[in-house]
Amino acid sequence: MDNIEKVTENMPVEEQVYELAELFKMLCDPTRVKILYCILENEMSVSDITEVVGSTQSAVSHQLRVLKQARLVKYRKVGKSVIYSVSDEHVETILSMGMEHISE
Amino acid sequence: MDNIEKVTENMPVEEQVYELAELFKMLCDPTRVKILYCILENEMSVSDITEVVGSTQSAVSHQLRVLKQARLVKYRKVGKSVIYSVSDEHVETILSMGMEHISE
DNA sequence: TGAACATATGAATATTCGTTCATATGTATT
DNA sequence: AATACATATGAACGAATATTCATATGTTCA
Numbered sequence: 001m002d003n004i005e006k007v008t009e010n011m012p013v014e015e016q017v018y019e020l021a022e023l024f025k026m027l028c029d030p031t032r033v034k035i036l037y038c039i040l041e042n043e044m045s046v047s048d049i050t051e052v053v054g055s056t057q058s059a060v061s062h063q064l065r066v067l068k069q070a071r072l073v074k075y076r077k078v079g080k081s082v083i084y085s086v087s088d089e090h091v092e093t094i095l096s097m098g099m100e101h102i103s104e
Numbered sequence: 105m106d107n108i109e110k111v112t113e114n115m116p117v118e119e120q121v122y123e124l125a126e127l128f129k130m131l132c133d134p135t136r137v138k139i140l141y142c143i144l145e146n147e148m149s150v151s152d153i154t155e156v157v158g159s160t161q162s163a164v165s166h167q168l169r170v171l172k173q174a175r176l177v178k179y180r181k182v183g184k185s186v187i188y189s190v191s192d193e194h195v196e197t198i199l200s201m202g203m204e205h206i207s208e
Numbered sequence: 209t210g211a212a213c214a215t216a217t218g219a220a221t222a223t224t225c226g227t228t229c230a231t232a233t234g235t236a237t238t
Numbered sequence: 239a240a241t242a243c244a245t246a247t248g249a250a251c252g253a254a255t256a257t258t259c260a261t262a263t264g265t266t267c268a
Contacts, residue, residue, distance in 0.1 A: 007142050008156050012203065017134050017141075019206045020199070024131035029226075030121050033128075037121075038111050046245060048108050052115065059227055061246055066226095080235050080244045090205040095124070097201055099116070101194040102123040133256075150215060163257055165216055170256095184214045184265050209268105216263070224255075233246070238239100 026070050027094065031055055032063050035084075039073065040092055043085035130174045131198065135159055136167050139188075143177065144196055147189035 012020065026032060034053045038044050044052075050060045064084060067073045074087035086092070116124065130136060138157045142148050148156075154164045168188060171177045178191035190196070 003146055003148055004152050004156055007146065007148065007152075010145075011138065011141050011156065016203070016206065017137050020202050021132050021134045021137050023202050023206055024128045024137075027128035028125050028132045030125045031226080033121050033125050034115065037115050041114075042107055042111065044107055044111065047243095048111075052108055052112050056228075057245070058229080058247085062226075065246080077235095077245095080242095082245060088205065090201060094198065094201045094205070097194060097198045098124050098127050099120070101192065101198070102120065102127055135256075151213095160258070161215070162217085162259080166256075169216080181215095181265095184212095186215060211268085212266085214263100214265080217261085219259090221258085222256090225253085226251105227253100228251085229249090231247085234244085236241100236243080238241080 022070070026067060026072055027098070029063070031059060032067060033095070035060065035063055035067065036072070036086060036091060036095065039085045040095070043076075043083045045078075045081040045083050047081070049084065126174070130171060130176055131202070133167070135163060136171060137199075139164065139167055139171065140176070140190060140195060140199065143189045144199070147180075147187045149182075149185040149187050151185070153188065 011017075027036070031053060035049055038049045038052050046057065046060060046064065049064075050057045053060055064073065064075075068075070072086065072088055072091055073084050075082050075084045077083075115121075131140070135157060139153055142153045142156050150161065150164060150168065153168075154161045157164055168177065168179075172179070176190065176192055176195055177188050179186050179188045181187075
């Protein structure tokens with residue numbers, strides 16, 4: 001069995017590859033990374049996130065929508081506010097792995 | 105200490121955020137993901153990678169250049185061929201974490 | 209040296225993406 | 239009801255990106 005066959009066998013199927021790329025796409029924008037760090041351990045309102053991230057309310061809201069569609073964050077409404085938090089434990093692990101990587 | 109202060113303190117500095125996003129940017133394209141899976145455990149020539157990935161030689165070469173610039177892959181020349189491999193153990197871990205995430 | 213092969217590269221193009229601006233929606237307060 | 243506040247959303251714009259095509263570079267072999 002040559003290299004090509006072996007590698008082809010172990011290659012994830014097309015759909016998995018796309019999903020995987022899609023997941024990492026969520027983490028490839030600085031604004032989204034900051035947002036996720038905000039709500040990794042505590043939940044936080046959109047306005048507080050906006051302040052910490054240092055972007056506009058609109059930009060943050062747009063990115064939260066993207067993260068929501070990817071099911072990476074969840075939210076609950078409290079009065080006028082909407083409070084977001086990370087909905088998946090893997091996110092922290094993946095961010096940590098990445099952080100470990102760049103710290104070298 | 106309120107939420108904003110606490111989160112701001114734990115937020116990676118701007119430069120780290122950008123580097124982190126940059127790292128994940130390398131993994132957010134299906135072609136690059138496939139290429140990395142090809143050379144994760146074995147080294148492989150550009151033409152073999154091209155065949156497995158199912159793209160054009162040019163597209164693969166362009167993406168290998170991107171991965172090379174990000175120092176995620178290394179290469180050696182053998183005759184007419186150039187043989188690439190992953191230069192960082194973290195890549196496999198990060199891909200695995202991502203794969204675990206989407207398998208749910 | 210010339211032909212064949214392997215890889216790299218530059219320009220062009222189409223698409224995707226993130227932000228901004230203006231405004232809509234929804235909730236609380238007076 | 240009117241106002242203020244918090245968030246969401248649509249359109250527009252510019253920047254970034256992946257691919258394709260044509261071709262350049264470099265290597266081997268006859």
